Amino acid sequence: MALRAILSVLLLAHLSVTTPTPKHKKEKPAAFFLAGDSTTAVQSAGGGGWGNGFLATLQPPAYGVNKGHNGATTVSFVKGGDWATVLNLVKNATDAYNVFVTIQFGHNDQKPANNVSIAQFKTNLASLASDVQELGATPLLFTSLSRRNFNGAQLIQDLGDVVNATREVAAASHIKLIDLNAASRTYVQAIGSAEADKYNLVAGDRTHLNAHGSDVFGRIVADLILKSDKSLSRWIGRNATLSHLIAEGVYA
Numbered sequence: 001m002a003l004r005a006i007l008s009v010l011l012l013a014h015l016s017v018t019t020p021t022p023k024h025k026k027e028k029p030a031a032f033f034l035a036g037d038s039t040t041a042v043q044s045a046g047g048g049g050w051g052n053g054f055l056a057t058l059q060p061p062a063y064g065v066n067k068g069h070n071g072a073t074t075v076s077f078v079k080g081g082d083w084a085t086v087l088n089l090v091k092n093a094t095d096a097y098n099v100f101v102t103i104q105f106g107h108n109d110q111k112p113a114n115n116v117s118i119a120q121f122k123t124n125l126a127s128l129a130s131d132v133q134e135l136g137a138t139p140l141l142f143t144s145l146s147r148r149n150f151n152g153a154q155l156i157q158d159l160g161d162v163v164n165a166t167r168e169v170a171a172a173s174h175i176k177l178i179d180l181n182a183a184s185r186t187y188v189q190a191i192g193s194a195e196a197d198k199y200n201l202v203a204g205d206r207t208h209l210n211a212h213g214s215d216v217f218g219r220i221v222a223d224l225i226l227k228s229d230k231s232l233s234r235w236i237g238r239n240a241t242l243s244h245l246i247a248e249g250v251y252a
């Protein structure tokens, strides 16, 4: 009898610690807010990136907002108020959504005229990521989308300084890295210059993407994010045909 009493007390104690907690973070639909420059931004006369192509893969009620800003650096994005807008989106969404903020800069930060040193770039990236974490959301640090300039048959790597810096920040601060630079370089190198030019926003613009390019590079982003977090497969749709072409290095 005494033993029974002890056992039932133990059982109750066990039950009380294993009582199911309210909705687990990973059961909430995902929300993605995209911070970055024109290589993330909505297609327009002055820019256009992978952002909208990626957002098109989301399965409702998962959703996202593309806040990519043409010409932005890690300095101007904050000074100009875009970052405050992103943080407000995050604050408003964390109750109901599992929130992610993609952070992709570098194309403009690396231009000497913008006066952002690599040391400053790294400090700024770490600070953006930490702002996101403080709100209970997940930052994803992206290396810069490759430009599509070739020297003969060889794709030119002209983003190495900011790409290396981004990788270093992610590693040092334990922030999830989405290595878009590596993935986009592999694909662009595989298809070659002539095919890569078909994604240009306008002829000769080998930085920005047209709407089809946004879908293809948005697919690359979706696949990288799915690979890094399998629990998101409910919220990010797949396109096996497109993923296969990209993986095979065939123009899609």
Ligand SMILES: *[C@@H]1O[C@H](CO)[C@@H](O)[C@H](O)[C@H]1NC(C)=O
Pocket: 089, 092, 093, 096
């Ligand atoms: C805030 O969140 C609610 C509920 O998810 C949504 O309907 C509304 O559009 C959001 N407002 C802003 C400004 O994001």
Ligand SMILES: *[C@@H]1O[C@H](CO)[C@@H](O)[C@H](O)[C@H]1NC(C)=O
Pocket: 115, 120
């Ligand atoms: C460049 O930035 C540094 C600090 O980030 C500042 O001290 C300096 O005045 C700036 N120079 C110009 C020309 O804007």
Ligand SMILES: *[C@@H]1O[C@H](CO)[C@@H](O)[C@H](O)[C@H]1NC(C)=O
Pocket: 159, 160, 161, 164
């Ligand atoms: C970036 O890092 C790679 C590998 O560590 C190195 O080979 C390359 O020279 C670096 N690029 C720049 C621009 O620092």
Ligand SMILES: *[C@@H]1O[C@H](CO)[C@@H](O)[C@H](O)[C@H]1NC(C)=O
Pocket: 239, 241, 242, 252
């Ligand atoms: C999947 O990708 C292929 C190849 O780009 C495209 O033709 C097709 O429309 C896509 N399917 C969906 C559902 O987006």
